Amino acid sequence: xxxxxxxxxxxxxxxxxxxxxxxxxxxxxxxxxxxxxxxxxxxxxxxxxxxxxxxxxxxxxxxxxxxxxxxxxxxxxxxxxxxxxxxxxxxxxxxxxxxxxxxxxxxxxxxxxxxxxxxxxxxxxxxxxxxxxxxxxxxxxxxxxxxxxxxxxxxxxxxxxxxxxxxxxxxxxxxxxxxxxxxxxxxxxxxxxxxxxxxxxxxxxxxxxxxxxxxxxxxxxxxxxxxxxxxxxxxxxxxxxxxxxxxxxxxxxxxxxxxxxxxxxxxxxxxxxxxxxxxxxxxxxxxxxxxxxxxxxxxxxxxxxxxxxxxxxxxxxxxxxxxxxxxxxxxxxxxxxxxxxxxxxxxxxxxxxxxxxxxxxxxxxxxxxxxxxxxxxxxxxxxxxxxxxxxxxxxxxxxxxxxxxxxxxxxx
Amino acid sequence: xxxxxxxxxxxxxxxxxxxxxxxxxxxxxxxxxxxxxxxxxxxxxxxxxxxxxxxxxxxxxxxxxxxxxxxxxxxxxxxxxxxxxxxxxxxxxxxxxxxxxxxxxxxxxxxxxxxxxxxxxxxxxxxxxxxxxxxxxxxxxxxxxxxxxxxxxxxxxxxxxxxxxxxxxxxxxxxxxxxxxxxxxxxxxxxxxxxxxxxxxxxxxxxxxxxxxxxxxxxxxxxxxxxxxxxxxxxxxxxxxxxxxxxxxxxxxxxxxxxxxxxxxxxxxxxxxxxxxxxxxxxxxxxxxxxxxxxxxxxxxxxxxxxxxxxxxxxxxxxxxxxxxxxxxxxxxxxxxxxxxxxxxxxxxxxxxxxxxxxxxxxxxxxxxxxxxxxxxxxxxxxxxxxxxxxxxxxxxxxxxxxxxxxxxxxx
Numbered sequence: 001x002x003x004x005x006x007x008x009x010x011x012x013x014x015x016x017x018x019x020x021x022x023x024x025x026x027x028x029x030x031x032x033x034x035x036x037x038x039x040x041x042x043x044x045x046x047x048x049x050x051x052x053x054x055x056x057x058x059x060x061x062x063x064x065x066x067x068x069x070x071x072x073x074x075x076x077x078x079x080x081x082x083x084x085x086x087x088x089x090x091x092x093x094x095x096x097x098x099x100x101x102x103x104x105x106x107x108x109x110x111x112x113x114x115x116x117x118x119x120x121x122x123x124x125x126x127x128x129x130x131x132x133x134x135x136x137x138x139x140x141x142x143x144x145x146x147x148x149x150x151x152x153x154x155x156x157x158x159x160x161x162x163x164x165x166x167x168x169x170x171x172x173x174x175x176x177x178x179x180x181x182x183x184x185x186x187x188x189x190x191x192x193x194x195x196x197x198x199x200x201x202x203x204x205x206x207x208x209x210x211x212x213x214x215x216x217x218x219x220x221x222x223x224x225x226x227x228x229x230x231x232x233x234x235x236x237x238x239x240x241x242x243x244x245x246x247x248x249x250x251x252x253x254x255x256x257x258x259x260x261x262x263x264x265x266x267x268x269x270x271x272x273x274x275x276x277x278x279x280x281x282x283x284x285x286x287x288x289x290x291x292x293x294x295x296x297x298x299x300x301x302x303x304x305x306x307x308x309x310x311x312x313x314x315x316x317x318x319x320x321x322x323x324x325x326x327x328x329x330x331x332x333x334x335x336x337x338x339x340x341x342x343x344x345x346x347x348x349x350x351x352x353x354x355x356x357x358x359x360x361x362x363x364x365x366x367x368x369x370x371x372x373x374x375x376x377x378x379x380x381x382x383x384x385x386x387x388x389x390x391x392x393x394x395x396x397x398x399x400x401x402x403x404x405x406x407x408x409x410x411x412x
Numbered sequence: 413x414x415x416x417x418x419x420x421x422x423x424x425x426x427x428x429x430x431x432x433x434x435x436x437x438x439x440x441x442x443x444x445x446x447x448x449x450x451x452x453x454x455x456x457x458x459x460x461x462x463x464x465x466x467x468x469x470x471x472x473x474x475x476x477x478x479x480x481x482x483x484x485x486x487x488x489x490x491x492x493x494x495x496x497x498x499x500x501x502x503x504x505x506x507x508x509x510x511x512x513x514x515x516x517x518x519x520x521x522x523x524x525x526x527x528x529x530x531x532x533x534x535x536x537x538x539x540x541x542x543x544x545x546x547x548x549x550x551x552x553x554x555x556x557x558x559x560x561x562x563x564x565x566x567x568x569x570x571x572x573x574x575x576x577x578x579x580x581x582x583x584x585x586x587x588x589x590x591x592x593x594x595x596x597x598x599x600x601x602x603x604x605x606x607x608x609x610x611x612x613x614x615x616x617x618x619x620x621x622x623x624x625x626x627x628x629x630x631x632x633x634x635x636x637x638x639x640x641x642x643x644x645x646x647x648x649x650x651x652x653x654x655x656x657x658x659x660x661x662x663x664x665x666x667x668x669x670x671x672x673x674x675x676x677x678x679x680x681x682x683x684x685x686x687x688x689x690x691x692x693x694x695x696x697x698x699x700x701x702x703x704x705x706x707x708x709x710x711x712x713x714x715x716x717x718x719x720x721x722x723x724x725x726x727x728x729x730x731x732x733x734x735x736x737x738x739x740x741x742x743x744x745x746x747x748x749x750x751x752x753x754x755x756x757x758x759x760x761x762x763x764x765x766x767x768x769x770x771x772x773x774x775x776x777x778x779x780x781x782x783x784x785x786x787x788x789x790x791x792x793x794x795x796x797x798x799x800x801x802x803x804x805x806x807x808x809x810x811x812x813x814x815x816x817x818x819x820x821x822x823x824x
């Protein structure tokens with residue numbers, strides 16, 4: 001029993017930490033509570049209950065099912081639910097009318113076949129990518145309403161009333177959800193996406209900085225916070241799915257804050273993709289840090305300044321891009337920074353040329369230094385040397401994302 | 413209008429292509445149709461309808477909402493729905509009893525507060541990772557049933573009957589779903605995961621082969637199919653979310669085929685992660701292929717044999733691992749292959765040492781070759797040279813995944 005108590009305690013502790021980390025999750029819980037309590041007024045208040053009767057159930061159900069964390073997700077579900085229900089209701093009444101005209105024996109057959117065909121078709125349509133992205137929930141609601149209305153039409157007389165009441169209670173439920181979700185501490189999917197992209201860019205820049213400086217750092221002691229910054233790029237690697245969901249929901253949201261109705265959300269996905277290819281490069285760079293084959297000190301020392309400069313220039317370009325996205329204004333100094341980065345990369349390439357000349361002309365000090373570490377002399381070279389193409393790629397990618405960014409700003 | 417017709421036509425064409433590519437999607441649609449048609453028999457047949465009455469609606473609803481593509485997902489939703497409903501129903505009846513004992517004025521207050529608190533708490537709990545992974549749907553159903561039963565208890569007398577009927581119709585619906593999904597062309601999430609991992613491994617091996625051979629290939633013409641094989645690793649990069657969902661559903665599935673009940677699904681996720689880090693390396697290698705700074709021919713020629721051997725050895729290790737997973741037997745030749753791969757990597761390192769000695773001792777032929785390409789002499793070196801640490805990483809990762817694999821086999 002002590003074990004069980006401990007387990008429950010640990011669980012509660014974890015929940016508490018989650019709540020403290022992100023109080024908006026608690027607020028979301030409270031919002032759902034408020035919406036459900038409100039909608040249940042339909043049961044408590046006699047005049048309201050008399051209006052809709054037992055169908056008030058549908059309003060409660062709608063609120064529970066439709067209420068999501070972000071405004072975009074809630075709107076997506078609300079609109080899908082309302083349109084799916086209306087369309088299915090109309091179709092079902094049509095089918096019911098045809099069936100009822102065709103005699104008692106044929107009626108169940110017609111109803112059954114139509115349910116089978118439409119349910120199969122709608123289920124299959126949920127696999128089609130364009131439908132899946134925008135109307136997945138709507139298709140499910142379509143099947144649900146259509147089969148409920150047609151099938152129960154076989155036993156009920158007031159079919160039209162039923163469809164009408166179901167629709168009106170659903171509209172009441174969705175309206176309440178939309179009000180609560182947009183008025184009480186709204187969480188906009190678009191803003192979340194924007195914050196996520198911004199945060200990831202900063203993380204990427206810090207990782208790049210940390211990676212380059214740690215490679216040339218001689219002290220073996222790594223502070224924990226540095227290590228954490230270094231691994232920030234892992235978040236970028238794993239955020240693809242989140243970004244896509246967010247962008248998908250953001251499209252349903254009305255204008256809010258600095259985001260217009262037709263804000264180019266797809267551009268964020270492109271920026272995200274660029275960031276991921278940067279992160280792949282950092283992953284590779286990181287491999288060199290942890291690799292056993294380290295460059296000999298003299299080469300490292302020789303290159304460290306140029307490399308550090310190239311690294312910090314690249315990361316400052318990324319940071320400036322993050323700022324550009326944050327302020328949504330074209331930064332005046334971005335061209336300057338990109339120019340600096342490119343010149344730093346150029347310098348790095350010159351250094352390499354110089355190094356290769358040195359090793360070709362067989363200069364004595366280099367030779368001397370190389371002899372004791374004979375076994376390690378080439379591998380190291382490769383290690384540092386390998387950093388430039390990566391730098392190249394990084395700069396290219398940053399530049400690409402810059403272009404995308406500018407394009408998106410112009411559009412916005 | 414012609415435009416609209418064209419659009420509809422294109423849409424239908426796309427749907428048709430999807431159906432031909434994966435007929436199981438069509439079969440899934442038909443399965444849903446069959447299940448819904450079956451469950452609507454409750455309306456058509458007088459004795460069945462008399463048994464459950466208007467509550468037959470819940471059975472239809474359950475089928476529509478619960479039926480998913482894979483057996484695991486369906487089972488997950490079924491079990492969650494049944495347990496969520498039972499738990500919420502019991503609690504709701506308890507709350508209703510307390511409320512009805514405490515007088516007419518207090519009743520709506522007690523009911524309202526309890527709904528508010530439980531709905532908020534349950535919604536918040538859906539954010540907790542362990543709950544989200546296994547009981548997300550159950551928590552939603554809990555809120556739904558609890559609020560429906562308690563709130564409508566205020567207007568209805570036969571509350572216990574209602575809860576009982578709701579539960580029994582849900583059980584009927586879920587039983588039907590489970591039967592249809594497991595008996596008619598079942599799609600097991602576990603098997604899907606297994607096939608996905610296998611396919612990704614093959615793609616990875618082909619990408620690696622293609623990447624290395626294209627780097628040393630002198631002909632500029634690339635065939636389309638080769639290019640496609642080369643880009644296979646992109647699938648590996650993007651399959652994280654799918655793998656996790658599949659593994660999550662696979663846990664709910666009973667023993668089927670060669671998969672036991674406690675098949676170590678988590679190992680597949682680890683293999684997937686290892687594959688992704690391989691894919692990052694290939695992404696970097698791929699960057700070198702498309703980079704403008706190519707190695708001078710003489711170095712490329714010198715290294716090509718060793719590199720090709722290392723590459724093909726690595727990929728044959730991956731292929732052998734794929735076979736190991738496919739047959740679920742420890743391969744007898746895997747140790748041999750790993751040994752070969754390691755020796756190839758060792759050879760590659762020796763080659764580099766040799767090259768570095770050459771350039772240090774200033775051998776004339778190398779000098780001559782280097783002079784005309786003075787500008788490109790170091791960069792190229794770096795380019796080929798950069799491939800070894802990557803090879804190193806790849807071999808390390810392959811080895812790691814081998815170990816994981818063996819561990820998982822022992823467990824299975």
